[in-house]
Every structure is written in C-alpha cells, then in structure tokens.
Amino acid sequence: MKKSILTLTVITFITATILLSCKPKTNEVKDAQEKVAVARDNVQDAKDTLAMAKQSATEEEWRAFKNSGDSIVRINDRRIAALKLKIKNTGNNIDSAYQKNLYVMEVRNENLKVKMDAYKNGASNDWQSFKREFKHDTDEIGQALKDLTVDNKK
Template identity: 25%
Template sequence: MKLLSTIPIVALVVMATYTSCKTPAEKVDKAEEKVIEANQNLEIATNDYLVDIEKYKIETANKIAANDKSIADIKVKVLSQKEDVRDKYVKRIEKLERKNTDLKKRMDDYKASGKENWEHFKLEFKSDMDDLGKSFQNVFINNVDV
C-alpha cells in the first residue's frame, strides 16, 4: 500500500524535473531572444530620446522667434521715447538680443550625448529661457537690470 502511494509521487517528481530541464540549445535560444528584446527596447528608448531633442529644438526655435518679434516691438516703442531715455533702453535691447542669440546658438550647437546629459542641458536651458522671458517683462522697469 505504501508502495502504491509512493509511485505517483515519484512519477510526479520525475516529470517535473524532466519538463523543467532545458537543453543547452533551448537556453541559448532563450538568451538570444532576451538580447534581441533588450536591443529593441534600447532602440525605442534611443529613438524617443532623439525625438524629444528634435521636439524641444522646434519649441525653442518658436520661442526664440517670438523673442525676436518682441525685440522688434520694443524697438518701436523705444523710438517714441526721449533721447536720453532711449539710449538706456537701446542698451537693454542690445543685451536682450545678445542673450536671445546666444540661446539660439547653444540650442543649434547641441549634439546628442546621452539622455542624462540631455536632461541636464534641457533643465539648464529652460532656466535660461525663463530668465530671458523675465528680462523681456522688466525691460521698461527702471530699477531692474535686464
């Protein structure tokens, strides 16, 4: 009787062991599949990162173009000012133009060099763009340096 209850247990253990064992070829195939999948995931991540760069460059180009328009509008307003006041504003406008041009050049010169570097660059660049935006708002405030 004891033998009869032991046989199914032994058979179950043997079957479980047999089905869980993979041949070396099966293990290699599985490893190759994992490598292919990892490469595909890496390619997707790389493409997403490069797409993010291009989208940000387009957004930035639009903001810089808007800044150029704002500079032109400010120049028109300054022309109606008295000469002594106008000179002060002309210097502020030139400073804004330099900052805007420098930001455009920095973005145009950016070369993809890894996602981490991109995130750092983007964060720093956004801060500089925000500062420039504040400078535009403060151009006609007398006690604020642009």
C-alpha cells in the same frame, strides 16, 4: 633532557602551525578573485547604464524640445523687435540704460539660438542638464524683457 625535548617539540609544533596557517588557501583566493571580477563587471555595467540614461534624449523628445526652444527664441526676437520699433516711433530720447538692456537681451537671445543649434544629441552630452539650463535661460530672458517694459520710476 626531557625538558629540552619537550621544549623543542612545542617550538616545532608552534612553528609548523604558524607556517601552515599562513599559507593561503587556493580555493579562497580563486573565489575572492572571481568576486572581484564580478564586482568590476557590475560597476562597469552600472556606469554604462548611467551613461546611456544621461546621454541622450529620444529623437522625438529632442525634436519637440528643439521646436519649443526655437519658438521661444522667435517670440523673444519679436518682442525685442517690437521694443526697438517702439523706441524709434516715440522719437523720445530713451535713456541709454534702457537701450543697453535691450541690446543685452538681444545678444543673450542670439546666444540661445547658437546654443540650441550647437547641441549634439549624443553620448558626450548630458541631456537633462542641457534642458534644465536652456529652460532657465529662456525664462530669465523672458522675465527680463517683461521687466524692461515696466516703469518703476514714480
């Protein structure tokens, strides 16, 4: 009998210990919820800061970039016009590949104009990406126009 009472007492003690240890502590739960809320706020603040950094250039920077881009496009227009005039004045039959390349450069330059005019300096646009792509495109057209006048046939 003593053995069964002792076994019953041990089982009751173990069961009580398990039940009490599984019960969540309200202070710890509240602290964890507050930490999660603070972490969410920090993440949202970081996202907002990143969006503001990516979002737009200052008006002064945008104007300077637009003026620079417009002048590059105008220079390319003049070079294309000069090459067209050179073709007309020589009177020679320039091969069609040369004329086709000149036409492609003209279209790409027009596309740059449209791209510059269509860009809205706002929250939904990535300023750095636009600037990098525009510079790459203008450099590419400038190099192609230079290469167009080089005579590689020997």
